[in-house]
Amino acid sequence: MVIATHGIDLTLTTPALAGEIDRLETEFTVPTEKLNTVIEYFIEELNRGNEDGTDPTGIPMNVTWVMDYPDGSETGEYLAIDLGGTNLRVVMVSLLGNNKFTTKQSKFHIPVSMRTTKNRDDLFDFIASCLQDFLEEQNPNGIPKDAMFPLGFTFSYPATQSRINSGVLQRWTKGFDIPNVEGEDVVPLLMEHVHKRGLPIEVVALINDTSGTLVASRYTDPLTEMGCIFGTGVNGAYYDRVANIPKILGKLEDDVPSTSPMLINCEYGSFDNRHKVLPRTSYDIQIDNESPRPGQQAFEKMTSGYYLGELVRLVLLELYGKGLLFKDYKPASEQAQNLKTPYFLDTSFLSIIEADETENLSETLNLFSSKLFLDTTLEERKFTKKLCQFIGTRAARLSICGISAVCKKMNYKKCHVAADGSVFMKYPYFPERAAQGLSDVFGWEGLAEKDHPIRIVQSEDGSGVGAAVIAALSHKRQAKGLSLGLKL
């Protein structure tokens, strides 16, 4: 496995630990041949999802009813919200045409307890309250009486859409687990609270963050063919042709020809839920078994930011249990229980360690003592750094399987893949490792990264601008009397 160590010698001198790290390296390394096998099966699942998409063990390939490419000429003022895994963002987007836009936005932290609240109203009222705060802040003299704000609602969970401005939640992901929302259309659930607060808002489009990322980037860069999120969750979106989506053929209005583009939100976090090809370790299996939704989001559980810290924690805990790490650790005090607390470590833990280039790994030393109340030896820190490299590299290499599968299926030889998400933006070396993975799969050895035919590029602010552009595209279709969903 090619891993940059940046001059620090990470050789372990304790034989038992050295043996364990070799074992872990083998378990977490994904050779190129394995990537190719995964990609082949990925293409099968993409096609199967377009044929049916209702099999809970497959990729849903959700039809989004975005049937136009933006060309950068779209204009208008749109309100957008983005309900992600960690934050809710409210954005006012002014699309100026000429591929230009401006935004004003506020970010609201989603309280951790909200993810698993027993009352769905807590979540939807929280969103409505953020919208209210934002609109009041933007309109200090009061919201104009005759105003009506068109809203693009970015809902970053799998939803079945029969038309562009509605969506029934298929299942929660990324640790969300709120009763009575799965199987429900989330738009009326939100609008109930918007109306209660007397806000002049109308949902024009419900979109996924990947669709937003794709469309926002395409607004400014016509080479963009895919939008991907590498964050708390993972997923990708691309435009297919209606003729390639058997599950909607015969259910469309006459104004939608079979040559029409259709944006597909793959929801490929659920790739290989049947566990046929992904190289799962015992740690991956444990994460799945102990999650609120065992058997779901198999690909996401190995690659997304929500799980990377937990993978590291499980390995550290196992080695502590074997008496090989943290020998003086006395889990007596409450704080010292942190290592034993599921999901206590998030991806920033790995990011800090991977970025630590100090000779004695002193940033790692501080991190262990401040977060886990553990005094570590240099040997333990080297072990942990290597472990983070294995887990981070595996995530990046597996992540590109979704991109490669879509590019091969659609025969894209040269394009940009717009990427967003905390892992892509903040995890050290993630973009480089992903680019290396693509190069291995497509055989671009010797080409500088900037010359790779398929390049993962940082997206334009996906969630806000994409929702606004999609809302503008819908308005255009509406004005022309064109359909925005299944045949009525």
Ligand code: BGC
């Ligand atoms: C969700 C997707 C989303 C992705 C990235 C996944 O867990 O199912 O809808 O696009 O996370 O946010």
